[in-house]
Amino acid sequence: MSLLEVKNITIKFGGLTAVSDFSLSLEKGEIVGLIGPNGAGKTTAFNAITGIYRPVSGSVHFNGTDITGMLPDKITKLGIARTFQNIRLFSNLSVLENVLVAHHLRLKSSFAAAMMRLPGYLREENAMRKEALELLESVRLTKFANEKAGSLPYGQQRRLEIARALATHPRILLLDEPAAGMNPKESQELMEFIGEIRDEFDLSIFMIEHHMQVVMGVCERILVLDHGVTIAEGNPAEIQGNQKVIEAYLGVEMDA
Amino acid sequence: MTFELFLQHLINGISLGSLYALIAIGYTMVYGIVRLINFAHGDIIMLAAYFVFFGVGLFHMPWWLSALLSIVLTALVGMGIEKAAYKPLRDAPRISILISAIGVSFFLENFGIVVFGGRPQAFYSPKVFQGVIKLGNVSIINLGIIIPVITIILLMGLVYIVNNTRTGMAMRACSKDIDTAKLMGIDVDRIISFTFGLGSALAAVGGIMWGLKYPQLHPLIGIMPGLKCFIAAVVGGIGNIPGAMLGGFILGIGEILLVAFLPGLSGYRDAFAFIILILILLFRPTGILGEKVAEKV
Amino acid sequence: MMGLKSINRIFLSIAAIAVVFAFLIWAQGNLDAYKVRILNLCAINIILTLSLNLTNGFTGLFSLGTAGFMAVGAYVSALLTMSPEVKAMNFFMVPINPALAHLNAPFIVALILAGLISALVGFLIGAPVLKLKGDYLAIATLGFGEIISVIFTNTQTITNGALGLKGIPQYTNLYWSWGTAIVVILGLITLLNSSYGRAFKAIREDEIAAQAMGVNLFYHKVLSFSLSAFIAGIGGALLANLISTIDPTMFRFFLTYQILLMVVLGGMGSITGSCISAFIMTVIMELLRVVESPMNLGFINIPGIPGMRMVVFAVILIVVVLFMRQGIMGEKEITWDMLLRKGAGRHESSGS
Numbered sequence: 001m002s003l004l005e006v007k008n009i010t011i012k013f014g015g016l017t018a019v020s021d022f023s024l025s026l027e028k029g030e031i032v033g034l035i036g037p038n039g040a041g042k043t044t045a046f047n048a049i050t051g052i053y054r055p056v057s058g059s060v061h062f063n064g065t066d067i068t069g070m071l072p073d074k075i076t077k078l079g080i081a082r083t084f085q086n087i088r089l090f091s092n093l094s095v096l097e098n099v100l101v102a103h104h105l106r107l108k109s110s111f112a113a114a115m116m117r118l119p120g121y122l123r124e125e126n127a128m129r130k131e132a133l134e135l136l137e138s139v140r141l142t143k144f145a146n147e148k149a150g151s152l153p154y155g156q157q158r159r160l161e162i163a164r165a166l167a168t169h170p171r172i173l174l175l176d177e178p179a180a181g182m183n184p185k186e187s188q189e190l191m192e193f194i195g196e197i198r199d200e201f202d203l204s205i206f207m208i209e210h211h212m213q214v215v216m217g218v219c220e221r222i223l224v225l226d227h228g229v230t231i232a233e234g235n236p237a238e239i240q241g242n243q244k245v246i247e248a249y250l251g252v253e254m255d256a
Numbered sequence: 257m258t259f260e261l262f263l264q265h266l267i268n269g270i271s272l273g274s275l276y277a278l279i280a281i282g283y284t285m286v287y288g289i290v291r292l293i294n295f296a297h298g299d300i301i302m303l304a305a306y307f308v309f310f311g312v313g314l315f316h317m318p319w320w321l322s323a324l325l326s327i328v329l330t331a332l333v334g335m336g337i338e339k340a341a342y343k344p345l346r347d348a349p350r351i352s353i354l355i356s357a358i359g360v361s362f363f364l365e366n367f368g369i370v371v372f373g374g375r376p377q378a379f380y381s382p383k384v385f386q387g388v389i390k391l392g393n394v395s396i397i398n399l400g401i402i403i404p405v406i407t408i409i410l411l412m413g414l415v416y417i418v419n420n421t422r423t424g425m426a427m428r429a430c431s432k433d434i435d436t437a438k439l440m441g442i443d444v445d446r447i448i449s450f451t452f453g454l455g456s457a458l459a460a461v462g463g464i465m466w467g468l469k470y471p472q473l474h475p476l477i478g479i480m481p482g483l484k485c486f487i488a489a490v491v492g493g494i495g496n497i498p499g500a501m502l503g504g505f506i507l508g509i510g511e512i513l514l515v516a517f518l519p520g521l522s523g524y525r526d527a528f529a530f531i532i533l534i535l536i537l538l539f540r541p542t543g544i545l546g547e548k549v550a551e552k553v
Numbered sequence: 554m555m556g557l558k559s560i561n562r563i564f565l566s567i568a569a570i571a572v573v574f575a576f577l578i579w580a581q582g583n584l585d586a587y588k589v590r591i592l593n594l595c596a597i598n599i600i601l602t603l604s605l606n607l608t609n610g611f612t613g614l615f616s617l618g619t620a621g622f623m624a625v626g627a628y629v630s631a632l633l634t635m636s637p638e639v640k641a642m643n644f645f646m647v648p649i650n651p652a653l654a655h656l657n658a659p660f661i662v663a664l665i666l667a668g669l670i671s672a673l674v675g676f677l678i679g680a681p682v683l684k685l686k687g688d689y690l691a692i693a694t695l696g697f698g699e700i701i702s703v704i705f706t707n708t709q710t711i712t713n714g715a716l717g718l719k720g721i722p723q724y725t726n727l728y729w730s731w732g733t734a735i736v737v738i739l740g741l742i743t744l745l746n747s748s749y750g751r752a753f754k755a756i757r758e759d760e761i762a763a764q765a766m767g768v769n770l771f772y773h774k775v776l777s778f779s780l781s782a783f784i785a786g787i788g789g790a791l792l793a794n795l796i797s798t799i800d801p802t803m804f805r806f807f808l809t810y811q812i813l814l815m816v817v818l819g820g821m822g823s824i825t826g827s828c829i830s831a832f833i834m835t836v837i838m839e840l841l842r843v844v845e846s847p848m849n850l851g852f853i854n855i856p857g858i859p860g861m862r863m864v865v866f867a868v869i870l871i872v873v874v875l876f877m878r879q880g881i882m883g884e885k886e887i888t889w890d891m892l893l894r895k896g897a898g899r900h901e902s903s904g905s
Contacts, residue, residue, distance in 0.1 A: 050765060076767040084765075090758035092884060093751070101755040104748045105767030111776065114747040115740065125748060168767050293688045344875055351615055354688050355817055355874045362810050363867035369860030483699070486692060523707040530696035537693060538681055 001064060003028050003204055004049070004080070004172055009058030009068075011041070011048050018044040019228045022058070024206070026172065031198060031205045033219035035212075035239075037248065041228040042208045043085055046174055049206075050082050051075045063171070077105050081170035083161040085177045085208070091150030095160055098149045099135055102167035103128040132167060138200070139163040139193075155186050159193070166201055173197075175207035179214045187211055191218045216240070224248070260393040265516040266509065271400045273508025274407035275469070278462035279485035280492070280500040281414065282334075282455030288431035288495035289451055291350065295357040296337055298482015299364035300456050301463030304330040305379060305473055306372055308464050312380045319382050327460040334456025335449050343445070361482075368475025379471035403465050410461060411501060414454075418497060427451060431495060484511075484529040491536050493546025502544060507532065562889045570735060577727040589727060590795070591839050596730035597791050598831040600737050602815040603824065604784035609813075610821035610884075611745060612777040613757030615691045617809050618678065619785050621698030624705060624804035625674050626667035626786030627793035628712055631721045632656060633663035634794060639720045646716060647709040660724040664733070664790050671786020672779045674701075679778035683771065686760075695806055705801040717800025718793075725795035733791060737784055741824055744780075753777050757822070807863070814870040818880050826882030834869075841865055 002025035011019045019041040026032055034042050047053045049060055051072040059068045067075050076082075081102075090098050107114075107128075109121035136142045139159045144152060149160060158178060165173055178194070179187045191214055198205055209215045215222060216236040224232040224239060226248040232239060239245055279301060286294045304326050311322025341360045345353040385399040418424040426447050429437040438444050466481060467473060488507045492499025507529055515522045536543060580592060601619060608614040635643075637655050658666070682693045705712045712718070744750045752773050755763040764770050793799050815834050819826030846857040873880060 052761070052765075071769075072761075072764045073767045073769050076765060082765055084762065088759050088762035088765075090755050090762065092758055093754055097751055097754075100748065101751050101763065101768065102766040104752045107748050109748075111749055114749050115743055117743065121747075128748070164766060293692060341871055341875070348878060350687060351609075351821075352874050352878055354615065354691060355813065356871060358810055358813065359867050359870035359874060362807075363864060363871065366860045366863035366867055370858055370864055374859060483692075483696070487696075490689075490692075524703060527700045527703045530700050533696055534681065534693060537685055537689060541685070541689070 002026055003063055004206070005061040006045075006049060007059045007061070009045070009048055009055035009060065011044050011053055011055050017228055019048065019055075019225070022048075022225070022228075022230055024223060026204050026206055028171075028204055029198065029202070030221065031194070031207070031219050033215040033222040034206065034208045034225060035210070035215055035222060036225035040225040042225055043176060044228075045225070046082065046176055046208065049075075050080060050174065073105070076168050076170075079169070079171040080174065081165035081168045081172070082174035083158075083165055083176055083178065085180065087154075087157050087161055089149040089157055089161060089164070091148065093149060094146050095136065095141055095149050095152065096129075096132055096145040098160060098164050099132040099167045100128060102164045103132060105168060135163050135167055154181055158182070158190075162193075162197070166197065170201075170203065172204045172206065175205065175209075177208050177210060179209055179211040182211070184213075187214050190214065194218050258393075261516075263394050264396075265512055267394070267396055267400055269509030269512035270505065271403045271469070271508075272512055273505035274404045275462050275466055275481070275504075276485050276488045276508045277501040277504025278407055278410065278465075279459050279481060280488040280504045281411075281497060282459045283486050284489040284492070284494055284497060284500040285427070285451050285455045287489065289427065289434065289448055290342065290346070290353075292342060292353050292357060293486060294342075294452075294455075295354075295361040295482075296364055297455070297459060298478040298480075298485070299361050299368070300330055300334055300459045300478065301466060301481055302368060302475060302478035303333060303364065304460035304463035305467035305477070306368070306475075307460075308467065309377060309379060309473055319380065323464050326464060327457050330460035330463070331453040331457040334452045334459075338449060338452040343448075365476055365479065372473075372475050374475065377473040379467040379473045381468050381471050385468055399465075399468055403469065406461065406465070410458060414458070414497065417454075423447070423450060480526055484526075487529045487533040490533060490543055493543030496543065496545045499543055499545035558890075561893075565889050573731065573735070574728075577731055581727045591835065592727055593725055593730045593791075593795050594839075595832050595835045596727075596734040597725075597788050597795065598812070598815060598835045599734045599828050600730075600788040600791070601785060601812045602819065602827040602831040603737055603741055604781045604788060605809075605812050606816045606819070606821065606824070606827045607741065607753075607784070608777055608781045609816055610823070610827075611750070611757060612753040612774065613760070614683065614774060614778060615687060616694040616778065616781065617691050617806065617813070618675075618694035618698045618782070619812050620804045620806060620808040621701035622671045622675060622782040622785035623789030623792065623808065624698075624701050624801065625671040625782075626789030627799050627804070628705065628718070629667040629670050629786070630660075630663040630790030631718050631793045631799060632711075633658040633666060634660060634722050634724060635718065635720065636722075643713050643716070643718055643720065644710075647714070649713075650710040653711060660729070660794065663794075664729075664787055667790035668783040668787040671789070672783035675779040675782025676775060679775045679782075683774040683778060695809070698804075698806060698809060702801045702805050705804075712801065715801065717798060717803075719798045721793050721797045721799065723794060723797050725791045730791055730795070733787060737787075738824060738828065745824070749773070749776070754822075810870070811866060814866060814873070817870065818873050820880035820882035820884060822884035823880070823882035823886055825887040826880055826885075829881055838862060838866070 004024065004026040006022060006024040008021050008023055009019065010017065010021055022045050034045065036042055044053065048055045051070050054069040059066060061067065062078055062080060065078065067078065090101060107124060109118065109124055113121045133142065133145065136145055139162065141156060141160055141163065144156065149157065152160060162178065179190050182190060194205060195218060197203060219236060221235055222239045223230055224245050231248060232242045232245045234242065282297050283294060286292060307326035307329050308322045311317045311325055312319055337360055341356045342353055345356055385402060387398045389396050389398065389401065418427060426437065426442045429440065429442055430444060430447050434444060484507055485504065488503035489500045491506060492501065492503030510532070511525060511528050514528055515525055580589060601623065605619050608616040632653055633656060636657065640649055640654060678697050682690060685693055706715050752763065752768045755766065755768055756770060756773060760770060815831045816827060818834065819830030841862040844857065844861045845859050847854060
C-alpha cells in the first residue's frame with residue numbers, strides 16, 4: 001500500500017471542472033513532480049489533498065486512512081505538510097515564532113497548564129524552542145531567528161516556509177512551486193536542499209514546479225496535468241520524450 | 257385571525273418591506289463595489305428626515321420642495337462621506353475602512369444630538385398621505401399604498417439605470433472586478449461616488465417615507481432601520497440588487513406578521529432581524545440570490 | 554531556563570506593581586471621590602480595551618459584542634451582590650424570580666461568576682458565528698450584543714426590564730479595579746507568549762496558513778472569543794458595582810464603539826498601547842464633561858452642549874484610522890528590556 005493514495009478525484013467550482021479524475025500514488029521516500037501549464041489545476045489538486053477543497057468524487061487515503069474532506073489541520077496532524085505558491089508566512093511574527101506555531105499541534109499541555117506555566121508546559125515549551133532553533137540551523141536561518149518573517153529576502157522566505165512545514169513532523173511534504181522567482185544558482189541550491197531534507201527527515205515529497213531544470217533534476221517520477229486532466233506520467237526521460245506533453249506544455253516552455 | 261385582519265397585516269408588512277428594500281439597496285450597491293458595510297447608511301436616513309423637517313419648519317418651504325431638496329442634499333452628504341472617510345482608505349486593510357465607517361456613523365448620530373437636540377420632534381405629514389381607503393373590512397391609510405408604489409417606481413428606475421445605461425454598465429463592471437474595470441478605462445472614482453450618491457438618494461426617499469410612517473423624529477432613528485436593512489441586503493445576497501429588494505420585503509413582512517401572530521414576542525421585534533441574519537449566515541452565507549465566491553489559495 | 558535577565562524582569566515587574574499599589578493606597582485615602590472614580594474608570598476601561606484587543610487585535614476576529622458581554626457580567630454581579638431588601642424595592646412592577654430573590658455572594662465570587670457566565674454566553678454565541686469572517690463577523694457580533702440588550706429589556710423577572718437595577722452596592726474600589734486590571738494584563742502577557750497565544754497570532758496573520766500548520770481554527774477562535782467575553786464580563790461587573798445603577802440601554806453599541814476607539818488608538822495588537830490609550834481616553838472624556846455642562850464665568854453664562862463629548866470621540870476615531878492607522882503603539886510593546894536599554898543610554902541594539 002502506498003503512503004499516499006489519491007484515487008480519481010474530481011473538483012468542480014460551480015460549473016467549471018478544475019481537476020478531473022486525478023490519481024496518484026506516492027511511495028515512501030519518493031520525490032514526485034506535478035507539472036502543467038498555468039491554470040491546469042495543479043494547485044487545486046494540492047488543495048484537495050490538504051483538505052482546503054473537498055473533491056466532488058474520488059478519495060484520498062494517507063497511510064491507509066481515508067482523509068477525503070477532512071479539515072486541513074487534521075490532515076497536517078496526520079502527517080502531510082505543505083508550502084504555498086504565493087508564500088504565506090506569518091509576516092508580523094518572528095522567524096522563530098513562525099516555526100514554533102507549527103509545533104503547536106503536538107502540544108500536550110492544556111490551555112490552563114500553559115496559563116499557569118506548570119512545569120509540564122514549560123518543559124514542552126523549552127523542548128519546542130530547542131527543536132525550532134535546530135530546524136532553523138539546518139535551513140541556515142538561525143541568524144534571522146528574531147527578525148520579522150516578512151522582512152526576510154524572498155529566497156529565505158521560501159526556505160522558512162519549508163522549515164515551518166517540516167516543524168509539523170510530516171511524512172509527506174507538498175511543495176507548491178518552491179523555485180518560483182529563484183535564479184539558477186538558488187534553484188541549484190534548492191534542488192540539493194530538497195534532496196537533503198528528504199533523507200534527513202525521511203520524507204516523501206510531492207511538488208509542483210515550473211522550473212524544468214529543477215523538476216527533471218530532482219523528481220523520480222512526474223505527472224503532467226493539462227486542463228485538469230492527467231495527460232502523462234513517467235520518469236523525467238519519458239516525460240521529455242512524450243509527444244502529448246511537448247504539444248501541451250514543454251514545446252512552448254523549452255523554447256522560452 | 258380573520259382573513260381581513262391577515263390582509264391588513266400583510267399590507268402593513270409590504271409597506272414596511274418597501275422601506276427596507278429602498279434602504280437595503282444602498283448597502284448592497286456600495287458593498288458590491290467597494291466591499292464595505294457602510295455603517296453610516298442608517299444615519300443618512302435620519303439626516304434626510306431632518307432636512308425635510310427643517311425645510312418645512314424653519315425655512316417655510318412647501319413640503320414637496322423640502323423633500324426634493326432633502327434628497328439632493330442627502331445624496332451630496334453620502335458622496336461627501338465617501339470622499340472624506342472611505343476614499344483615503346481604499347488600499348488600507350478592510351478592517352480600517354470598516355472602523356472608519358463605524359466612526360462616521362457614530363459621528364452623525366452624536367452630531368445629530370448636538371445640532372438637532374436629543375428630544376423627539378414631530379414630523380410634518382401632509383394631509384394627502386393620511387386619508388383612509390376602505391376595501392370591504394380592510395382599511396388602509398393612503399400612505400400604506402403610496403409607499404409601495406413609490407418604491408416600485410424607483411426600483412424600476414434603478415434597474416433601468418443599472419442594466420441599460422453606460423454608467424450602470426460601469427457599475428456592474430466595478431462590482432465584478434474593480435481593478436480590471438480601472439484597466440478598461442472606467443473612471444472608478446466617479447462610479448464609486450455615483451454609487452454612494454444614488455444609494456443615499458434612495459435612502460433619503462426611504463428616510464422621508466419613514467418619517468411619514470413613524471412621525472417621531474430623533475437623531476438615533478436611523479440606527480435600527482440601518483442595521484435591519486443591512487441584514488435585508490445580506491439575506492437577499494449582498495451585492496445583488498434584486499436580492500436586496502427581496503430581503504427587504506422578507507424582513508418587513510416577517511417582522512409585522514411575527515408581531516401580529518405572536519403578540520407575546522412583540523418585545524423581541526428588533527431581535528427578529530438579527531436571528532434571521534444568524535440563520536442565513538450559517539445556512540446560506542451568500543444569501544438567497546447571491547453567488548458563491550471561493551477564496552483563492 | 555531562567556537567566557539573570559528574566560529574574561531581573563520579574564523583579565522589576567514586582568517592584569512596579571508595588572509602586573502602583575503604594576500609589577493606590579495613597580489615592581484611596583487622599584484623593585476626592587470624583588478623582589477616585591476616574592481612576593476606577595481608567596482601570597475598568599483598561600480591562601475592557603484589553604478584552605476587545607484580544608479578539609480584534611491579537612486573533613484577527615473583528616468582534617463588536619463587548620457591550621453585550623459587559624451587560625451579562627454587570628447583571629450577574631448586580632444580582633449576586635444586591636441584598637434581598639434592595640431587590641424587593643427594585644422589582645416593584647414585576648416581582649423578581651424567587652430563585653434570585655435571596656441569592657447573595659461575596660464580591661470576589663460575584664466577579665468570577667460574572668466572568669464565567671459571560672464566557673459561557675460568549676461560547677454559545679461564538680460557536681455558530683465564528684465561521685464568519687471580517688465584516689460579517691462584526692455585524693453578527695454587533696447584532697448579538699443588541700439582542701442581549703433586547704432580551705434584558707424583556708426578561709423582567711430577572712433583570713427588572715427597562716427600569717434597570719438601582720442601589721447596587723458600590724464594592725468596586727481602587728484595589729478591586731486596579732488589582733483586576735493588573736491580573737488581566739499579566740494574564741494576557743502570559744497567554745500571548747505561550748504556544749496558544751502564538752496560535753492566536755498566527756490566525757490573525759493568515760488563517761489558511763495557520764490551519765495548514767495544524768492550528769485548529771475553531772477551537773482557538775472560540776477560546777479567544779470566550780476569554781474575551783470572560784474579561785468583558787468582569788469589566789461589566791466592576792462597572793456595575795462602581796456606578797451602582799444599570800439598565801439595558803447602557804449596554805448598547807455606543808459603549809462598544811467607545812472601547813473600539815481605545816483599541817484602535819492604542820494599536821490593534823499591543824497590550825501597552827491599550828493600557829495607555831484607555832487611560833488617556835478615560836481622562837480626556839472626563840475633562841470633556843465640561844463642554845456638556847453649563848458654565849458660569851461670572852459675567853457670562855455658556856450653555857452646555859449635550860452630546861459634544863461623543864462627537865469629539867467619533868472625530869478622534871475617524872482621525873486615528875485615517876491618519877495614524879497603527880495607533881500609538883501599532884503591534885509593538887514597551888518592555889523592560891527596551892526601557893533598560895534606553896535608561897542605560899546604550900543605543901546599540903544587542904542581539905538577544
